[in-house]
Amino acid sequence: MSRYWSPIVHELTPYVPGEQPQIEGLVKLNTNENPYPPSPAALAAIRAAADERLRLYPDPESTALRARLAETHGLDAAEVFVGNGSDEVLAFIFQGLLRHDRPLLYPDITYSFYPVYCGLYEIAHELVPLDDGLRIDVAAYEGRQAGGVILANPNAPTGIALPLRDIERLLIAHPDAPVVIDEAYVDFGGESAVPLIGRYPNLLVTQTLSKSRSLAGLRLGLAFGQAPLVDALNRIKNSFNSYPIDQLAAAGALAALGDAAHFEATRAAIIDERAALVSALTKLGFEVLPSAANFVFARHPEHDGAELAAALRARAVLVRHFRQARISDHLRITIGTPAQHQRLLEALEAILSAG
Numbered sequence: 001m002s003r004y005w006s007p008i009v010h011e012l013t014p015y016v017p018g019e020q021p022q023i024e025g026l027v028k029l030n031t032n033e034n035p036y037p038p039s040p041a042a043l044a045a046i047r048a049a050a051d052e053r054l055r056l057y058p059d060p061e062s063t064a065l066r067a068r069l070a071e072t073h074g075l076d077a078a079e080v081f082v083g084n085g086s087d088e089v090l091a092f093i094f095q096g097l098l099r100h101d102r103p104l105l106y107p108d109i110t111y112s113f114y115p116v117y118c119g120l121y122e123i124a125h126e127l128v129p130l131d132d133g134l135r136i137d138v139a140a141y142e143g144r145q146a147g148g149v150i151l152a153n154p155n156a157p158t159g160i161a162l163p164l165r166d167i168e169r170l171l172i173a174h175p176d177a178p179v180v181i182d183e184a185y186v187d188f189g190g191e192s193a194v195p196l197i198g199r200y201p202n203l204l205v206t207q208t209l210s211k212s213r214s215l216a217g218l219r220l221g222l223a224f225g226q227a228p229l230v231d232a233l234n235r236i237k238n239s240f241n242s243y244p245i246d247q248l249a250a251a252g253a254l255a256a257l258g259d260a261a262h263f264e265a266t267r268a269a270i271i272d273e274r275a276a277l278v279s280a281l282t283k284l285g286f287e288v289l290p291s292a293a294n295f296v297f298a299r300h301p302e303h304d305g306a307e308l309a310a311a312l313r314a315r316a317v318l319v320r321h322f323r324q325a326r327i328s329d330h331l332r333i334t335i336g337t338p339a340q341h342q343r344l345l346e347a348l349e350a351i352l353s354a355g
């Protein structure tokens with residue numbers, strides 16, 4: 001605390017990022033990174049872009065990247081926004097679209113950056129509880145006044161996906177409010193809402209290259225929506241940092257989006273490994289929620305979540321544990337390689353058999 005702080009900073013509870021320890025041999029299953037390397041074409045494009053052109057500012061409109069994304073999704077370039085990771089895109093959305101006198105609605109258990117942005121931008125909000133199965137309860141969002149709705153689909157940290165017909169119910173229930181669907185994990189089994197954009201002027205969808213494209217280190221996030229919503233984000237961007245996408249990231253992202261074969265191969269590997277991990281965890285007595293993401297959310301009825309996470313950590317296996325009361329018995333485990341899973345499962349077997 002300091003007397004120089006603004007009142008907002010005094011009040012703020014910042015997001016706690018997942019640990020990034022620089023320890024050799026660690027099995028790192030705590031931040032939902034992709035265990036496979038990025039597309040070789042993306043790495044080559046980044047190297048090729050590292051030349052004297054870095055003297056210049058990047059293209060403030062990220063024209064080539066947005067054109068490619070528009071073409072891929074059958075949208076207009078004016079319906080595509082890019083930012084420095086979806087965290088930054090989300091920050092712009094909270095700042096530019098979700099500050100209203102009516103409350104923003106979001107699930108009580110979801111991506112824990114949302115409450116941080118509400119604090120930072122002083123946004124009134126109401127938490128809508130998940131149902132008993134830790135699923136998003138769509139009916140609970142209907143018949144309420146809202147300044148906006150935001151949810152992750154698949155949700156984090158549960159991994160449970162909502163079908164598109166439920167997303168449509170939210171869009172229909174709140175025609176005057178932006179409905180933001182955070183699709184950070186959609187490529188691992190969710191249904192994207194992007195095809196609904198033409199029909200719903202209140203829909204904004206965010207995605208990222210951090211997970212399914214193995215480019216968390218590049219910081220590239222996306223938003224798709226009708227032009228007036230995207231225009232709001234451009235106004236905020238240009239008032240904050242008009243050159244958010246550096247040239248290396250733009251080149252890498254463009255090449256990654258063009259490498260469909262690499263994308264499909266790594267995605268399929270992760271989906272296969274997820275099924276294998278769910279069955280191995282189930283054999284060890286874990287209850288695992290149905291996941292459409294690159295992680296699973298699991299609890300062991302006889303073991304405390306925090307203790308399990310600590311015991312795994314002592315065996316050089318990092319998973320994520322959340323202290324929030326309703327989910328403090330769970331672990332969120334990122335899908336890794338078969339070798340990483342073997343280390344995880346051996347460690348779990350040793351811990352469980354020790355009592």
Ligand code: PMP
Pocket residue numbers: 084085086087088111152156182184207208209210216219220221
């Ligand atoms: N949304 C959700 C639901 C996430 O879990 C994450 C990753 N922590 C993000 C957005 C942000 O991803 P990035 O900033 O790497 O694009």
